[in-house]
Amino acid sequence: MSRKTVEFVFASAVTTNGTFTVSYPTGYTKGDFSRGVMHRLIALQSTFESPKGITCSFGASSVTVTYKGTTTIPAGSKGIFGFDIAGPDTFRETDWKKQNHIINRPAILRFVNFGSPSTVSTTALISAATGTEMPATAASITYTYATQGGSSPIDGANTDGKLYPARNIVTTVTHASSVPTMTVTHTFLDVNGNQAVETHTTSGGGTSNTITGSKAAAQLISTKIANASTTQTTTGATLNVGFGSKLGFDIPILDSTQIAMEIHDGAMQGVWRGNEILPFALGANEVGTGGVLRRIPAPINGRIVSAYAAVEVANNANNAGTIAISIEQTNSNGSGVTVAGCELAFAASATIGTVVSGSTAEGAATAEVSTGNQICVVATAGFSTNAQFSGSIVMRPTYTVRGTLAVADITTVPSGTSGDIYGTYTPAFTLDGSKQVGLLVWTPEPNSNGTPQYTV
Structure with a gap:
């Protein structure tokens, strides 16, 4: 990662969710910065990083920045915008002699080995929580995997809350007549050990409601079941928590072109072909x-x-x-x-x-x-x-990924419902614990820890 900075003066005041534009540095274009992850604004003697403090939309000659801070930036105040460029600033001794920006930047080819992911399970983490294991009106119950694993309702196949490879979380709530509205908050560690939170909210009504998460969890810490209703109890419902087929990366994957090859059970799948x-x-x-x-x-x-x-x-x-x-x-x-x-x-x-x-x-x-x-x-x-x-x-x-790729969510302000900050990959076949899944990917940022995770 490297940055090119631009100093400027705010022409008008910018309030929360207000926008302003910053022109690209001389000699640079949209393509130089679109793969950057950690764009940065310095204003009000504070630093605002993308996507939590600011979000960015890159145009032909400038970036449109949406300000997420709570303090209004006054008109006439000074700002510094740091454009993030994927890859190191230099890698050859002669680069410093160049008068223009560096075009050739190193990229690393990596083999992402997901192993042989087990069959999808909707009950592997919490199995059939019901009755007194569910919150009454205007109440909540929190289950902690480290201390309660092995005891009902954390008595599924993964009582320790560990998932390998990192998988998306799936919450299912059933009821004989009408699923109550409730919020289920999962706190977990991602594949790099960062704490994160994902919120699953039931829509209410019907006899079954499944929420399929987008974020990949490597270690569940806790699951909080909250019922905000003062009239409707959830004790008559049954709640299961398991994992889906989305597999988590440990570096940001920004688009499908970063996947050079898919390897399914030892056979090459997605391979660049001739005419x-x-x-x-x-x-x-x-x-x-x-x-x-x-x-x-x-x-x-x-x-x-x-x-x-x-x-x-x-x-x-x-x-x-x-x-x-x-x-x-x-x-x-x-x-x-x-x-x-x-x-x-x-x-x-x-x-x-x-x-x-x-x-x-x-x-x-x-x-x-x-x-x-x-x-x-x-x-x-x-x-x-x-x-x-x-x-x-x-x-x-046209090269297309045979599996389903959800690219890293680096443009949305992190929340309990935002996407995975690294991206996820879903193989084109049914996972069964036997078939091996791997990807050959290239990245200009092999050591990137991504954008900040959302935590409560």
Whole structure:
């Protein structure tokens, strides 16, 4: 982590949840700071760090800062904003000689080994708390895992409150007629030993209510069950606490591009791939009729990069036409939307072996294709009935994580319901205590402890 600072003067007063903008330092852009985690404001002789004291939204030339402090910042007062840059400030002896900012920053490739996570359990921590184990009206009960583990209701499979790997907490409340409204507060240690709190609130009504947490806990400290109602008792309800399938990281994962590979039970899953080649052939007595001649289901998500076609039989004199590639996203019988750049025009004089190619512009919307979309080969009128072509469509796969990645929540003010500050990963298969789960990830901040956890 390194910072670039900007000194400025507040043009107007800023109150709680008020906003102001700070321009980027000369020579820097949005991309230099978007992966930073610990952005900082110094004002009122105090320091406000993201995301607890401030939150940041990065624009084209400046950052919009939302102030979370309680004391109004007066107009005309001075401020210093520290832009956090992922990675160290320097790693080569020659860097200090450069007049501009450092472009090349080291990143570390790490293997995240989640082991063989056990089957999801909704009762592993607290099993069937009911009756006097639940709070009466306007009351609360707190269970502490270190001192009460092994005694009802902390008598599930994980009586010590330890979870390996770190998992998300799941609270389930059932009732014969109507689930009461209550607040369940879980206090725990994250994978780095930081204390954190997550709050689960039942919605009330119905016979069952499940709250699936977002934060990954490594060690449960306590669970507090609170009933704020002065008329409704919770003693008739049954409460279970267990864990889900979300696995916790120990460093912030900010987007899916940081995952280079998924390893499930010793087999590589998500691997960067080369282009896919989709061949096609257009025979005699069909090209001359025109229209959609081939429908190729897209095997993966990606984009059309280019298309090629070669003459197999020479056109008759004064006959010419175009072979175009289109994408039918609704999978109807239509001809779809033509992929700009992939219209292959043949002259009437084209001889056998003549190749015509076309390519798409990077970022062109018409080139995007999703798994199962129909990639259509369309011929215009004008070709002779004996015209024949062979060709290929080049498709670039879009890399996607097969599991479900919840990125680190570094932009939300920490609370009992905010996301995990490191992020979580849910494998694409059912956890059973046997299959091994691992990820190969890269990070510019291998020693980052993330943003502050929420604590009561």
